Amino acid sequence: EVISKTILQTLSSSDDSKSKNEYNYSARDLLVLGSIWYLPPDSPRDPSLGIKPARVNIVEGEKGVYFPLNQKVKSGAYFRVHHNPRRFPAFHRYDWGASFSDSRFFSPPNNNTLNKKRPGVVVDEDEDLGYRIIMKPEGIPIHATVDNVVENVSVGVQNDILRRMGSTREELLEKRTVEEALLGGRRRKQKMEPLIYVSTPQRLDHDTSGLVAVATSLEFSSYFAKLLRKKTDMQMKTMDKGCRQNEKEHDYVKKKYKCLICIAPKKGLSLYDEKVRLENLKNETIVHYLEPSIRAPKNFSATQFNSSWSQCLMTITGVGNIFPIRGGIAAEKLGLDLWGSFDAIPPTCMAVAEVEVNLLTGRTHQIRGQLSSSGFPLVGDVLYEGGVTIDSGIADSYMKCERLSLQCCELSFAKPMLTKTKRGKLVFQPTNDLLTWRIESAWWTSKFEEYVSNAKTDESKTISCQDENEVIMLKNKSNVAADSLTITSRDLPPRISIEEGTHKYIIIEAREKVSD
Secondary structure: EHHHHHHHHHHHOOHHHHHHHOOOOOHHHHHHHHOOOEEEEOOOOHHOOOOOOOEEEEOOOOOOOOOOOEEEEEOOOOOEOOOOOOOOOOHHHOOEEEOHHHHHHOOOOHHHOOOOOOOOOEEEOOOOEEEEEEOOOOOOOOOOOOOOOOOOOOHHHHHHHHHHHHHOHHHHHHHHHHHHHHOOOOHHHHHOOOOOOOOOOOOOOOOEEEEEEEEEEEEHHHHHHHHHHHHHHHHHHHHOOOOOOOOHHOOOEEEEEEEEEEEEOOOOOOOOHEEEEEHEEEEOOOEEEEOOOOOOOOOEEOOOOOOOOOOEEEEEEEEEEEOOOOOOOOHHHHHHHOOOOOOOOOOOOEEEEEEEHHHHOOOHHHHHHHHHHHHOOEEEEEEHOOOOOOOOOHHHHHHHOOOOOOOEEEEEEEEEEEEEEEOOOOEEEEEEEEEEEEEEOOHHHHHHHHHHHOOOOOOOOOOHHHHHHHHHHHHHHHHOOOOHHOOHHHHHHOOOOOOOOOOOOOOOOOOOOOOO
């Protein structure tokens, strides 16, 4: 049978509701998306033997195994079919070659308005050095996933470079085929060179946004990856020695993140208490250890149980104002805007705050896990207690992405300089010039501005961190012990009633008793 019929039979014969082809993808659709993997009949099925399935491609010259649609399938061949591949519709809402503008970027058109001009993502570019700095939107992976090879940052940049060249991928493949024919097929014995070089040495989760360096040359990719490794190794040595070395000597890559965190006071504590605890973490090196595991969520612990647990280091460099999400129309609207649904808000979360984090080591889910372990999970992060899962069926769970409140807001690295090694090889070496890019706004910035405007006229407001600050200040200024006061009902103002709720305060000014 031809490959397309084989795949269609597999789709129709499955009785498992989780693997049904709910979106009616054709066999060709799944092949174009890169959702099919293949092993020939005579290959061992044990991955430990070094032979793993290869992605099936219907375009010759791409990575994976080339498999024409009309090619016969031999008995015993192995196919792994991802029936419901994860899709990333946000990929199509942006122009991967246009310049970044924060006013347009944070208000992209939806799927129904793709005919409008799409916001750009390119912050900076240097074709000579071989890099492009982009503002990655949330909801888009950096590189290909196991079931989708066409909707990711790398492909977006590749497509734009092709557009600038005035060529298509098919034209380049045809040109390479002609060159190989003229060479008598000798290049087939060598490793196939990519049509266009695009690499992503820097990683961001697909539901995280922010500044990302994309390499458009092999030399820059190697250079940037080396800087990242050097930074992590140096941080480890610094912590082991118990001292801090001069940043200029080693810190060639710096990444800062804006994070929107949940404030959920424990029993007996107030928002003010949590604010103080958060401020106490500022500028302190927060240390956790990551358990080795391929599964998520990751396990972060304050204790290193054995040497295989990786050390995770970060510092909170800035703490913003606290904004309530309960106790008033404006506050509740803010919560709805941030989570998208009241049911998705953690029941103990009372407020949110923006913090800025300096990432010292780069571990998987590091910021998400460390902040959650510290009691401040990211807004919307279902994996780490910053949101509540809403089960909307298998199809929706695959097609929709979380909107994490995490953004890489600053990226800097040493400007590279081309030098020649003793063996005559040209490589990049770091200079003392630091290249820096920063984005001040985040997707939640406009939500805060709207809340501030609405709160001025919101008479239903019952939670205010400003009130808490005044309560603490009055308490600290008091020089009289509470148990030494003799107060009768005549000394108190008239009774008032307030609605049910928690963390409500009434401030009164205690004046000197005039007479009986």
